[in-house]
Every structure is written in structure tokens, then in C-alpha cells.
Amino acid sequence: MATPEARASSYLGFDFSTQQLKALAVNDRLEVLCEASVQFDNDLPEYRTQNGVNKNRDNLTVTAPPIMWVKALDMVLERLKVAGLDFSTVSAIAGCAQQHGSVYWKRGASELLAKLDPSRFLHDQLQGAFSVRDSPVWMDSSTEFQCRSLESAVGGADRLAEITGSRAFERFTGNQIAKLRQTRPDAYENTDRISLVSSFGASVFLGRYASIDLSDGSGMNLLDIRTHQWDANCLKACAPQLEAKLGAPVPSSQVLGTVSPYFVDRYGFPPNCSVVAFTGDNSASLAGFQLRPGDLLVSLGTSDTVLMWLDEAHPALEGHIMVNPVAPKSFMGILCYKNGSLTRQRVRDQCAGASWDLFASLLDTTPRGNFGNIGTYFDLREILPPAVGDFKFNKNNDRVAKFSQEVEVRAVVEGQFLAKRVHAKRLGFNLGGRVFVTGGASKNPGIIQVLADVFGASVYTLGKASANAACLGAAYLAFYGSRKKDDDAVEFSDVVSNAGSFTLAAEPNRDAESVYGNMAERYRSLEQKIISLQAAKPS
Numbered sequence: 001m002a003t004p005e006a007r008a009s010s011y012l013g014f015d016f017s018t019q020q021l022k023a024l025a026v027n028d029r030l031e032v033l034c035e036a037s038v039q040f041d042n043d044l045p046e047y048r049t050q051n052g053v054n055k056n057r058d059n060l061t062v063t064a065p066p067i068m069w070v071k072a073l074d075m076v077l078e079r080l081k082v083a084g085l086d087f088s089t090v091s092a093i094a095g096c097a098q099q100h101g102s103v104y105w106k107r108g109a110s111e112l113l114a115k116l117d118p119s120r121f122l123h124d125q126l127q128g129a130f131s132v133r134d135s136p137v138w139m140d141s142s143t144e145f146q147c148r149s150l151e152s153a154v155g156g157a158d159r160l161a162e163i164t165g166s167r168a169f170e171r172f173t174g175n176q177i178a179k180l181r182q183t184r185p186d187a188y189e190n191t192d193r194i195s196l197v198s199s200f201g202a203s204v205f206l207g208r209y210a211s212i213d214l215s216d217g218s219g220m221n222l223l224d225i226r227t228h229q230w231d232a233n234c235l236k237a238c239a240p241q242l243e244a245k246l247g248a249p250v251p252s253s254q255v256l257g258t259v260s261p262y263f264v265d266r267y268g269f270p271p272n273c274s275v276v277a278f279t280g281d282n283s284a285s286l287a288g289f290q291l292r293p294g295d296l297l298v299s300l301g302t303s304d305t306v307l308m309w310l311d312e313a314h315p316a317l318e319g320h321i322m323v324n325p326v327a328p329k330s331f332m333g334i335l336c337y338k339n340g341s342l343t344r345q346r347v348r349d350q351c352a353g354a355s356w357d358l359f360a361s362l363l364d365t366t367p368r369g370n371f372g373n374i375g376t377y378f379d380l381r382e383i384l385p386p387a388v389g390d391f392k393f394n395k396n397n398d399r400v401a402k403f404s405q406e407v408e409v410r411a412v413v414e415g416q417f418l419a420k421r422v423h424a425k426r427l428g429f430n431l432g433g434r435v436f437v438t439g440g441a442s443k444n445p446g447i448i449q450v451l452a453d454v455f456g457a458s459v460y461t462l463g464k465a466s467a468n469a470a471c472l473g474a475a476y477l478a479f480y481g482s483r484k485k486d487d488d489a490v491e492f493s494d495v496v497s498n499a500g501s502f503t504l505a506a507e508p509n510r511d512a513e514s515v516y517g518n519m520a521e522r523y524r525s526l527e528q529k530i531i532s533l534q535a536a537k538p539s
Contacts (some may be wrong), residue, residue, distance in 0.1 A: 002071065003133070005057060006536070008027055008028055008089065009027070009028055009089055009090075009091040010025045010026065010027055010033055010086075010089045010091065011025065011027075011090070011091060011092050011094075011286075011475050011476075011478040011479040011482070012025050012080075012085075012089050012090050012092070012093045012094075012475065012478060013026075013091075013093075013094055013095060013096075013471050013472065013473070013474030013476070013477070013478055014024075014073075014076075014093070014094075014095035014096070014201060014278075014471070014474060014477030015095065015096050015097070015281060015284070015468075015471035015474060016069055016095065016096070016097035016098065016197050016198070016200075016201050017052075017097070017098055017281060017470070018051065018052045018053065018064075018098045018137065018138070018139075019039065019040055019041070019042060019051055019052035020034065020037050020038060020039045020052070020072075021037065021038045021040075021069065021072040021073065021075075021076050022036070022037045022076075022156055022468065023036050023037070023076045023077075023079075023080055023471070024468060024470045024471045024472060024474075024475050025037060025080070025085050025090070025475065026472075026475045026476070026479065029478075029498055030475075030476065030479065030496060030498055030499040030500070031500075032465075032472070033084075033085065034080065034083040034084055034085050035083070035085050035236065035468070035471070036076050036079035036080045036082075037076065037079075037210075038072040038075045038076045038079070040052045040064075040068060040072065041451055043072070043075060044068055044071060044072060047064075047065055047066070047068040049064060052064060053137055053139060054134065055139075057235075058142065060134070060140070060141050060142035060463045061136070061140055062137055062139040062140040062141075063134035063135055063136055063137060063140070064101070064134065064135055064137050065133060065134050065135070066103045066130055066135050066200060067123055067126065067127055067130070067133075069197070069200070069201070070122050070123045070126050070204065071121075071122075071123035073122060073201075073204065074121045074122050074123055077267060081267070082241030086144040086268075087267045087269050088268045088269070088270060089261075090269055090270065090273050091270070091273060091274065091478075091482055092273065092274040092275075092276055092479065092481055092482035093146070093205055093254075093259065093273065093274070093276065093478055094275075094276035094277070094278060094279075094474045094475070094477040094478035094479040094481060095198065095201045095202065095278040095279075095285035095474050096198060096216075096278060096279050096280060096281045096283065096470050096471070096473065096474045096477075097196065097197035097198040097200075097216075097278065097279040097280065097281060098137060098138055098280075098281055099138055099196075099197075099198075099216060099219045099281060099282060100137070100138040100171045100172055100173050100196075100219050100220070101135055101136060101137040101138055101173075101196065101197040102135055102136060102173050102192070102194055102195070102196060102197075102291050103130065103132075103135050103195040103196070103197060103200040104131045104132040104135070104176065104180070104187065104188075104191045104193075104194055105129060105130060105191065105192050105193040105194070105195065105203075105209065106128075106129065106130055106131035106190050106191060106192060107131075107190055107191075107418070108192070108193045109126075109129040109130070109192055109193070110192065110193070110208060110209060110305075112125060112126060112128070112200060112262070113126075113129070113203060113204070113206075113207050113208055113209075114207050114208060114260075116207060116260060116261075116262035117262075118261070118262050118265035118266035119266075121261075122204065125427060126204075126366045128135065129382075130190045131187050131188075131190040131192075132180065132184075132187050134192070135197070135396045136176045136179075136180075136424075137171075138171045139171070140170065140171055141170040141171065141406050141418055142170065142179065143170045143175040143176055143178070143179045144170055145179075146168075146175040146176075146178040146179050146182070146238075147168035147169065147170055147172075147175050148168070149166045149178070149237065150174065150175060150178065150221060150234065150237050150238065151167065151168045153233065153236070153237035154231075154232075154233050154234060154237065157317055157330055158317065159240055160221065160234075161315040161316065161317060162315050163224050163225075163231050163234065164218070164220075164222065164223060164224065164225060164231065164234065165218050165223075165225040165313065165320055165321035165322055165331075166219070166221060166315070166319075166320040166321070167317050168221055168516065169221070171198065172219060172220055172221040173194075173219065173220035173221070173222070174220045174221040174222040174234060174238045177194060177222060177238050177239050177242065178237070178238040178239055180239075181239040181240075188445050189525060191245060192245070192246065193209045193245055193246075194242075194245045194246055195209070195210070195212070196212055196216050196217070196220075196280075197276075198212075198213065198216045198278035198279055198280055199211065199212045199213070199216070199278055201278050202256060202275055204260075204279060205259055205260060205263065205293075206256055206257050206259070206260060206275050207259075207260025207261070208257075208260075210256055210275070210277070210278065211247055211248060211249060211250040211254075211256060211277060212246060212249050212250075212281075213249065213250055213251065213252040213254070213277040213278065213279045213325070214228055214249050214250065214251055214252055214323040214325075214328055215252045215279050215280060215283040215322050215323045215324065215325035215332065216252075216279045216280035216283060217249045217323075218320075218321070218322035218323050219280060219320065219322060221234060222234045222235060222238065222242075222246075223249060223323075225313060225315075225322065225323055225331065226313070226320060228248075228249065228328065228464075230242075230243055230246060230249070240411065246386075250277055251277070251323070251325070251328050252277055252279045252283060252323075252325035252328070252477065253276060253277070253326065253477060253480055253481045253484050253492070254276065254277050254481065255274045255275070255276055255277075255362060255481050255482070255484075255485045256275050256276065256277055257272055257274075257275055258271060258272055258274060258275065259271075259273045259275055274478075274481065274482050274485065276477055276478050276480075276481030276482070277481070278469045278474070279317070279325050279474075279477065280322075281470040282305070282307055282322075282332070282334055282470075283322070283325035283332065283473075284325070284469075284470040284471070284473035284474045284477065285297065285299075285307060285309055285313070285469045285470045285473055286309070286324070286325060286326070286332055286473065287325060287326055287473035287476050287477050287492070288462075288465075288468075288469035288470060288471075288472040288474075289436045289438075289462060289466075289469055289473070289475060290476075290492075290493070290496050291307070291308075291309045291436070292309060292433075293309050293311055293330070293433070294309065294430065294432055294433025294434070295308070295309050295433045295434045295436065296308040296309075296424065296429065296433060296434075296435050296436070296455070296457075297436045297437075297438070298420065298435060298436070298437045298438075298439075298443035298451065299437075299438050299439045300340060300341060300437065300438070300439035300440060300442055300447075301340055301341055301439040301440060302340055302341055302342060303336060303337060303338050303339075303340045304336075304337040304339075304340035304341075304416065304420070304439075305334065305335065305336055305337070306333075306334070306335040306337075306420050306423075306424060307332060307333070307334055307337050308332070308334075308424055308427070308429045309327075309330065309331075309332065309433075310324075310330060310331040310332065310333050310427065310428045311326065311330055311331070311428075311430060312331070312428050313331045313428060313455065314426070314427055314428035315427075316426055316427060318335070318383070318384045318423060318426070319333060319335045319423060319426075319427050320333070320334040320335075320336075320337075320386070320426065321333055321335060321428075322334065322445060323335075325477070326477075326480065326492035327492065331428075333427040333428065333429060335384065335420065335422065335423050335427070336380040336384075336425065337382065337384065337416070337419070337420075338378075338380040338381070338382055338383060338385060339377060339378050339380055339382055339416075340416075340439075340532070341439070341440055341441060342379065343377050343378075343379050343412065343416075343465075344412055344413070344416075344447075345440065346376065346377075346379060347408060347409060347412040348409075350356050350408070351405040351406075351408050351409050351413075352405070352409065356444065356528075359409055359437055359446075360444065360445070362405060362406040362409040362410075362447040363406075363409050363410055363413065363446040363447075363450070364407050364446060366406050366407060366409070366410040368453055368509065368511070368512065368515045368516070369410055369515040369519060370407055370410045370414055370518070371393065371395065371407065372394065372395025372396075372528060373392070373393065373394055373403060373407050373410075373411055374392075374393045374411065374414070374415060374418070374519065374522060374523060375390065375391065375392045375393070375403060375408065375411030375412060375414075375415045376390070376391045376415045376419070376526075376527075376530060377390050377411075377412050377415065377416075378390070378391075384419065384423050385527050385530055385531050385532040385534075386531070386534070387530050387531065387533075388534070389534075391526075391530050391533070392411065393526055397522065397525070397526060397529075399533075410450075413446075413447055413450045414450055414454065414519070415523070417450055417454040417455070418453050418454060418516070418520055418523040419523065419527070420454075421454055421455055421520050422520055422523055422524050422527070425520075426435055431455060431456055431457065432456075432457070433457065434457060434458055434459075434460060435451065435452070435455050435457040435458070435459045435460070436459070436460050436461070436502070437451060437459055437460070437461055438461065438462065438467075438469060439466075439468040442461055442466070442505070445505070445506070448505045448506045449506045452505075452506035452507060452508045452512070453509055453512035453515070453516060454512070454516045454520075455506050455508070455510050455517070456508050456513045457508060458504060458506070458507050458508070459504075459505045459506040459507075460502035460503060460505060461499070461502065461503050461505045462502055462503075463500075463502075463503055465500055476495075476496050476499065479495060479496075480492050480495045480496070482483075483495050
């Protein structure tokens with residue numbers, strides 16, 4: 001006889017990321033029961049991807065085959081079974097995916113989804129479901145022409161940002177759709193439905209086309225982030241009949257229906273297992289870290305990313321504003337930086353003999369504020385600001401050629417965090433909430449102390465679970481969606497109040513704001529100086 005624990009409900013989250021498909025199950029207490037993953041390059045070598053994608057010779061076009069993601073789903077479900085998950089306990093499913101990527105279902109694909117044979121693998125049955133064999137993904141930068149055309153059609157970059165939360169970006173889905181319509185009109189005409197990678201995953205589980213959720217849909221340059229409807233002018237500028245091919249967007253916590261009979265018969269899912277809307281990976285990370293109003297998440301990786309909960313939207317040409325996945329009347333701000341850990345590592349190698357211990361010691365020998373010196377370091381052409389090179393300024397805001405080793409070490413850390421503070425405030429973020437940190441540098445106490453001081457906030461980590469934050473957030477959204485179906489007034493923060501606790505990593509020093517408030521204002525003006533210096537530089 002099954003024990004009460006065995007009969008308890010579980011909630012399943014999926015993460016269709018760039019390099020792998022992860023799956024993770026939690027129980028009613030939001031404790032992780034089991035997890036599984038499939039690495040695209042290693043586990044599916046027949047698709048010949050590198051880091052999960054295929055790069056064209058033009059160095060601009062980057063794609064991945066959606067059938068690879070389907071086969072990965074076949075595999076990860078088998079691995080969950082081996083890991084001990086009893087599918088009959090799963091009450092709800094949700095998921096997330098790499099943002100901006102698009103999947104093109106060909107005419108007749110809805111019949112394939114509706115009539116899946118449980119005796120066969122999914123990938124055997126969906127081979128012919130796509131009008132475009134290789135889906136453009138977020139790394140694609142081949143649509144500059146379409147971006148400029150879209151901005152022109154709606155009244156400029158500022159106007160597009162005001163409507164959709166972002167100016168036109170090459171990776172954003174609307175511009176990718178416009179390129180397909182212009183370069184492969186037959187493929188576009190043969191497309192019955194266009195999904196994001198997230199709603200593609202939900203479609204497979206539903207056995208029919210799934211709606212795009214509002215949060216991930218905000219990364220398309222097509223959605224009005226305030227009215228929660230597709231913007232007619234943006235649609236018209238990208239392609240004809242586009243609204244019909246996209247379907248109506250829905251809140252990120254909405255239950256879309258129940259699982260397809262395929263999953264009931266093949267794996268033993270309950271017939272009433274809910275499928276909650278799938279969303280983007282950044283949106284799911286906001287859920288995984290349980291952000292609330294005034295909170296901010298800093299991911300310190302090869303590239304640095306900042307996510308923030310915003311009560312009001314102040315779109316700018318830099319950064320992105322999206323609909324909040326757990327509070328649709330609020331917003332989520334995103335800032336992306338190309339120069340992250342590799343730039344910090346370069347300064348470490350130059351100044352600290354490639355030793356993080358010596359780097360930490362040098363950081364500790366300099367005072368907060370770095371004697372008034374400010375430095376910015378852009379090995380790659382940065383997004384915010386659009387500049388490349390090292391820029392060093394003394395306390396009088398004069399550009400200097402060199403810093404001492406200890407000043408250089410503190411300058412790279414303070415400069416990166418000052419930029420994040422200034423840009424976050426520009427998007428509407430107000431200091432005063434909690435700061436969460438993840439990524440490799442989150443294990444460096446000295447760097448985290450600077451983060452706490454620059455933002456004047458307590459800094460927390462999620463520990464080992466931070467590596468699975470998006471997938472964990474998807475599982476939380478499955479749990480939340482199932483609860484919200486029964487009580488629409490329930491708040492996400494109430495539902496996840498029993499989730500894993502955070503670890504306090506650093507507290508700001510008492511004099512931190514008196515130091516960094518002034519430095520942030522100086523950084524703001526110096527950034528404009530950097531942009532001017534870059535513009536005057538011979539091409």
C-alpha cells in the first residue's frame with residue numbers, strides 16, 4: 001500500500017535553456033523531490049550543436065532545431081522516471097525557456113499534437129510539425145534592418161520602448177518574424193502558429209497550441225506592456241496576419257488546461273494534471289528567488305544580468321521592461337552586461353597574479369570609495385554604455401592612464417556595481433529592498449560586500465539551489481498556478497512562503513550610502529563623458 005507521502009501531490013517544472021533541458025519536481029512544501037537533465041551537445045550529438053546552437057557562417061544567424069528540444073523532452077521524462085518520480089502524483093506542470101526564440105508550427109501541426117500515439121516517442125511523431133526546421137534563438141543578431149524598420153514604423157526607438165518596454169533588438173521575436181516573412185515568404189505562409197520556445201513546450205504538454213504568456217511575450221517588441229495586448233502598429237510593421245498566428249497572450253500564472261492524453265497513457269500523469277503557462281527563464285528566476293516589490297537580483301556570470309521588481313514602468317533605450325510574471329499589474333526590469341566575470345578575471349590576472357585570494361586582499365586594503373577613483377572596463381563593446389576599452393578617472397573626474405594595483409582591483413568591482421545601480425534607478429528601481437546574488441562571483445565575500453555597500457542593501461544567496469533558480473521558479477509557478485485556479489486572490493508570496501530559505505551574505509556598512517550616493521552621481525556624468533570620448537574616437 002502506498003504511504004501518505006507517496007500519494008502527496010508534486011509539481012513539475014521544466015527549463016528549456018540554451019544548452020540543456022532541466023526538469024525538477026517539488027512537493028507541497030516546495031522541497032525538491034528529484035531532478036533530471038539532458039545536455040544537448042553530449043546527449044543529442046546527432047544535431048551537431050555547439051553549446052546548444054548552430055552558428056551560421058555569417059556569424060550573425062544562430063539557430064537550434066526544435067525537434068532536438070522535443071527529443072530532449074522524451075529523454076528527460078525517462079530520466080525522471082529512473083530518478084523515482086511517480087508521475088501519477090503530479091498535480092501541475094509549468095516551465096520556462098530561453099527568451100526570444102521562436103518556433104513555427106506548420107499547417108496541420110495541431111492535428112499531430114491532438115493525436116499523439118502513446119506507444120511512440122514524441123520526436124518520432126513531430127518530425128514534420130514545423131514549417132521552419134531551425135528556430136532562431138536569442139544569440140541571433142541578423143535582423144538589424146528589421147529593427148530599424150520597426151522603430152521607424154512606430155515613431156522611433158523611444159516610442160517603441162514606451163509601448164513594448166524595449167527599443168528594437170536583433171534577438172527580439174518580432175524582428176525575427178519580420179525577417180522570415182521577407183526572406184522566406186513561403187515558410188511564413190505555411191505557418192499555422194508561432195510559439196516562443198516557452199509556449200512551444202507548453203503546447204507539447206497540452207496537445208494543442210498554447211498561449212504565449214505576458215511576461216515572456218514582453219520580449220518580442222510586439223506586446224503593449226500596459227494594455228497586455230499585441231500592439232496593432234507593431235504587428236503590422238512585422239508581418240501580415242500575425243495576430244492570428246500568435247494567438248491572444250495570457251497571464252504567466254494562468255492554467256491553460258490539462259495534460260494531453262498522451263502523457264496520461266504513456267507516463268501515468270493524472271488526467272486532471274494542470275498545465276500552467278510556460279514563461280521565460282528570467283521571469284522564472286524572479287519566481288525562483290521569490291522576489292517581491294523593491295527587490296533586485298544580480299547574476300554575476302560571463303555576462304552580468306540584473307532583474308528587478310518594478311511597481312511602475314519607466315522604459316528607456318537601455319534595458320528592458322517586461323510584465324511581472326507573478327504580479328501582472330507590476331513589471332520586471334532587466335539589464336544585461338557583456339563584460340562580467342571575464343573582465344573581473346582579466347583585472348585579477350593583471351593585478352593579482354591570477355589569484356582570487358590576492359585579489360580579495362588587495363580589495364580589502366583600499367577604502368570604500370577608492371580614494372575617489374572610478375574605473376570602467378569594457379573588454380567587449382558594452383551594451384550600457386555603448387563603449388569599448390578601459391576608462392579611468394581620478395577624484396577630480398580627470399581621465400588618467402594608470403591606477404595602482406589595489407586601486408585597479410577595487411575600481412573594476414565598484415565600477416561594475418555603480419553602473420548597475422545607476423541603470424536600475426533609470427528604469428524606475430528604488431533603493432531599499434533586498435538584493436539577491438547568484439553566479440560564480442557570488443562566492444567571493446569581498447565582491448559581495450562591495451555589492452551590499454553600493455546598493456545600501458542586505459545581500460542574500462540561495463546557496464546550491466541558485467544554479468537551478470529558473471527551473472525551481474517554474475516548479476513554483478506550477479504550484480502557484482494550481483492554487484490560483486482555486487482562489488484568484490491568492491498572492492505568489494503567500495504561496496511560496498514555505499520555500500527554501502536564503503543565506504545572508506553581506507550587510508552594508510553604515511557609511512556606505514554617504515560614499516556611494518555621491519559616487520553614483522559622479523558615475524552618471526562620467527558615463528556621458530565616456531560616450532562622448534567613444535564617439536570622438538576615429539573609426
